[in-house]
Amino acid sequence: MVDIAALPGALAEGLLTAVQEPRLWFILFVSLLGGVVRGYSGFGGALIVVPLASMAVGPSMAVPLFYLFDLGSATPYGYRALPKCNFKQIWPMLVGHLLALPLGTWILTTLHPEGVRWGMSGIVFLMLIILVSGWRYRGKPNPPASFVVGTMAGVMGSSSGMAGPPIIAYWLGQKNDMTVVRNNIMAYYAMTSTATDIYFFYLGLFTWDVLIYALVVWPFYAIGLWAGAKLFHRSSEAFFRLSAYGLIAISAVVSMPLLDHLFRR
Secondary structure (H helix, E strand, O other): OOOHHHHHHHHHHHHHHHOOOHHHHHHHHHHHHHHHHHHHHOOOHHHHHHHHHHHHHOHHHHHHHHHHHHHOOOHHHHHHOHHHOOHHHHHHHHHHHHHHHHHHHHHHHHOOHHHHHHHHHHHHHHHHHHHHHOOOOOOOOOHHHHHHHHHHHHHHHHHHOOOHHHHHHHHOOOOOOHHHHHHHHHHHHHHHHHHHHHHHHHHOOOOHHHHHHHHHHHHHHHHHHHHHHHHOOOOOHHHHHHHHHHHHHHHHHHOOHHHHHHHOO
C-alpha cells in the first residue's frame, strides 16, 4: 500500500533529484518552445516536444510525459469547444481512435526505442509536408472514411504522441464552416487525449519519474501556451508559421537516432 503520509517527503526528494538532472532542463526548454508554437498556431507542440524529449529519456517515458502535462494545460481548452462541435461528425473518428489505442501502445512499449524514434521522425516529416504543401483531403466526409482516419490517428497518437497528420489533412480540407472544423478538432483531441491518459494510467505508464518530470515541466509548457497566444496578436502570421515549420523540421532532423553520436559525446 502507498504510505500517504510519506508522499510529501518522497515528492520533495524526487523533485530535488530531478532538477539536478541536465536532461530535465533540456526537456523543460523544448517543452517551453513547443508550448509557444502550439499556443500560437494550435499545432506543433508534440511535434517538437516528443521527438526531442525521446532523445533524453526514451519514447516510453517521453510520450506519457507529454500526455500528462498536456492534460493539465491544453486539453481543458478542448472541452470548452465540446458544446460547439458537431458530434455526429466526430464519433466515427473517436471510435476508430479508441479501438486503435492498444495497438499504438503496444508499439510504444514493445518495439525497440530506436525504431519508435525513427517512426516519430517520419511522422514529423509527414506532418511538415502536409502543412507546407497545403494538401488536404477534398472528398466528402463520411463515417467509414472518418473511422479510418481516427484509427490511423489512434495508432500514431498512442505510439508517438503525434496524432496530427491524418486529422489535419482530413478535417482542414472540408467545406464546413472553419469555426465548426476548429471546434471539432479541439473537442476530438480533448476526448482522445483523456482516453489515452486513462489507458496509460491503467497500464502503469505514468511512473513516478514521469509524474515528477510532469510536475516540473507543466508550468513552463503552460507559460509557453500563454506566450504563444499573446504572440498571435503581435506578430506576422506568415513569419511565425515559417518559424514554426523551421522549428518542427529542426526537431525532426536533430531527433533522428542516426545523429545521436553527435549530441552524446
